[in-house]
Amino acid sequence: MYDWLNALPKAELHLHLEGSLEPELLFALAERNKIALPWNDVETLRAAYAFNNLQEFLDLYYQGADVLRTEQDFYDLTWAYLLRCKAQNVVHTEPFFDPQTHTDRGIPFQVVLDGISRALKDGQQQLGISSGLILSFLRHLSEEEAHKTLDQAMPFRDAFVAVGLDSSEMGHPPSKFQRVFDRARSEGFLTVAHAGEEGPPEYIWEALDLLKIQRIDHGVRAIEDERLMQRIIDEQIPLTVCPLSNTKLCVFDHMREHNILEMLERGVKVTVNSDDPAYFGGYVTENFHALHTHLGMTQDQARRLAQNSLDARLLKA
Numbered sequence: 001m002y003d004w005l006n007a008l009p010k011a012e013l014h015l016h017l018e019g020s021l022e023p024e025l026l027f028a029l030a031e032r033n034k035i036a037l038p039w040n041d042v043e044t045l046r047a048a049y050a051f052n053n054l055q056e057f058l059d060l061y062y063q064g065a066d067v068l069r070t071e072q073d074f075y076d077l078t079w080a081y082l083l084r085c086k087a088q089n090v091v092h093t094e095p096f097f098d099p100q101t102h103t104d105r106g107i108p109f110q111v112v113l114d115g116i117s118r119a120l121k122d123g124q125q126q127l128g129i130s131s132g133l134i135l136s137f138l139r140h141l142s143e144e145e146a147h148k149t150l151d152q153a154m155p156f157r158d159a160f161v162a163v164g165l166d167s168s169e170m171g172h173p174p175s176k177f178q179r180v181f182d183r184a185r186s187e188g189f190l191t192v193a194h195a196g197e198e199g200p201p202e203y204i205w206e207a208l209d210l211l212k213i214q215r216i217d218h219g220v221r222a223i224e225d226e227r228l229m230q231r232i233i234d235e236q237i238p239l240t241v242c243p244l245s246n247t248k249l250c251v252f253d254h255m256r257e258h259n260i261l262e263m264l265e266r267g268v269k270v271t272v273n274s275d276d277p278a279y280f281g282g283y284v285t286e287n288f289h290a291l292h293t294h295l296g297m298t299q300d301q302a303r304r305l306a307q308n309s310l311d312a313r314l315l316k317a
Ligand SMILES: Nc1ncnc2[nH]cnc12
Pocket: 016, 019, 054, 061, 166, 167, 168, 169, 194, 197, 245, 275, 276
């Protein structure tokens, strides 16, 4: 089944480039940039990838991102991810990056963007993988800081397909970012947002009604609100679900309890994604495979999930 799932053509719609930083590359970049790390070796770092919630993961994820300094570092990070896409027949990807994680450390916005964009262009030309980049605001920071990030992005407007919202969800509802999302939409950006990962269904309502998002990132807690479920089904609003992430971050205690197939059978446009594959133990195929192993996902269900991912692209072919 693994090989069959791997060969299935699919799109990835929920992937943080910083979360694809494998420990081996992290150590190589630390050496190249002469940065001392608090871990002795790759194995020690991997052993630290045990999380009880989103925040514990984010603390390590932001720490890891500190090795990314130069345009070439961002190129190498993105290129390594695209090679994984090629190996797993991901024909289209819409990755996120978090500019504030880097600009707050003094790395110029353009350095980050140039490295990522050059790799995505090579990915299209050399690997045949199409892509659309999503600029994600950090929700634990202020709306004013998000506005400054949007200012920095405007000279490179054509490099992005959408803006998104990620980082610590609880206590940072979508309503906090209503004005900056209004502005982004008026500048022609599409919008997506993480909602209903750890946060309640109300955050999903806000993301839909106030941020006017095209897709819900995660959204697994929608199942707690029947009226919301009906809306998501009626309007066929896609959910970018990340099964291995949800179990690693204890959103579900075990993959057996994941609700993605229940949502699929109820008519929700759910898709399978890897979120932060270097930290959560697998890329897209491993996420599909875990659904087969623990939830008995059939080939027919896998085909529908993969088709949903192709249908839910913001950038149509
Ligand atoms: N799963 C996730 N939720 C929120 N913010 C993130 N940033 C990277 N991964 C994330």
